Amino acid sequence: MNHLITFLKSKKGMLGVIFLVTLMQVFGILLVPFFVAQIINVGIMEKDIDTILWIGLEMLAAAGITALISLWSSYLCADLASLTGKHMRELIFDKTQFLSISEFNQFGTASMITRATGDITIIQQTMIMITQLILPTPLIAVAAVVMTGMVSMELVYIPLAAMVIFMILILVLFKKASPVSRTIQARVDRVNRIVRESVVGVRVIRAFDNTSYEQKRSDDTFVAYADNVIHLNRIFAMFNPMVWAIxxxxxxxxxxxxxxxxxxxxxxxxxxxxxxxxxxxxxxxLMMSAMVIVMVPRMIACLERISEVLDTAPEIADDREAEASPSVKGSKLIVFNDVSFSYQGAEEPVLRNLSFCCEAGKTTAIIGGTGSGKSTIAALMLRLYDIQEGQILVAGNDIRRMTQHDLRESISYVPQKAFLFSGTIAENLRTGKPDATDADLRQAVKIAQAEAFITTLEAGYQSPVAQGGSNFSGGQKQRLCIARALVKKHPFIFLMTAFQHSIIKPMRRCEVN
Known part of the structure; x- marks a missing residue:
């Protein structure tokens, strides 16, 4: 909630204009009944046709101007909601770039997607309805009661009594709907996770002939979400007839x-x-406000879920005295010195007192069986996790004394599981170096032995890449990932391969320069 309030404070001018336009809209809405009364009291009762026509034209003009003001108000409210969504998504995206892998895994991919899309969409929709329906309501209520009192003080108690009864009904509705609304987004997370697993793992599901089990698991998840929504709709179903009765x-x-x-x-x-x-x-x-108020708990739940991400203090942060541009010291590009590391909750460390060095101009291979720590070494090198003991040096600089930007800027990385972004081949190759020339791309592609299949494509380097590179084979994706790392042209490259070996070869211990 604090992040939303902070953003709205920066839009005070826009909020002021929305309030002013809403005030004008309320004035226009309340003018119509006034003109109706004038037509009946002055025109019809006195059989004055000219007065009826003149007041009718005034009423038509008031209705037309009010409609234009309403359109302007709708535009301003939609604009504010869109800016809010844009701001929230930017905050979440920026935050995810600083979360460690373990922190990101605490939320989960499906939940992060839901928070950045569905949750923010709900916030936007609710904000539009709040500014368009709830904001004018107190103004209309006060003005209408005052104008009713000016007509007849005896009748003013009727709308006041109706408002009191209505507010009590809204309070009861709010109390019943709030717990249900708060649980919906958690169920949406589960739906997204199950659907994502079913789509991504469709080959594995078919290979193991596990369709029946996955279908039951999906059905149970969908039914749980549907039951929640049906429960909320039943509350609304009781509300509508009561409103019309009042x-x-x-x-x-x-x-x-x-x-x-x-x-x-x-x-x-x-x-x-x-x-x-x-x-x-x-x-x-009041009825429309009640419908919106029921959505407010869900909006608050969405804001709380977003705040959980934004308020998470990253466990990996740049040192305040981090060197912005570290200098190269000696010929040892990478040094692991008595490094020990264990994952959160693990009983045994993955790495214990590991020491080795990678020298300039040489190739260092780390070979081992599954779970021996090869991927962990790469993750530590990229500082996706922080070590518990020891020291990792890059070009003579402790990586904890470097900014994360400078550290990762100096590394080219080829993941074990090839991953490409949607776009074109050229855009993927320029991921680490946006200003790379066409000649740089061709040279990297030639070294990675990807030239043969790229030249067969009709659009060449401008050929489209589907999400995750699904329109290329595994070998083609791997070659493109290697070429992407080569285009970056940085001091050292990490190549993660699927090759496994049952024995970890001893690595030479080296002294720190």
Missing amino acids: MGITMVAVVWFGGYLVLQATTQIGSIMAVMQYTVIILMF
């Missing part, structure tokens, strides 16, 4: 007591019509 009783009361006042010659018929319309307007806006 509105009907209120109208009967206005006509009944208003008719009595007309017979007593203390109030005109047009005034009674105006009171009826004021009462209808109040109740209609």
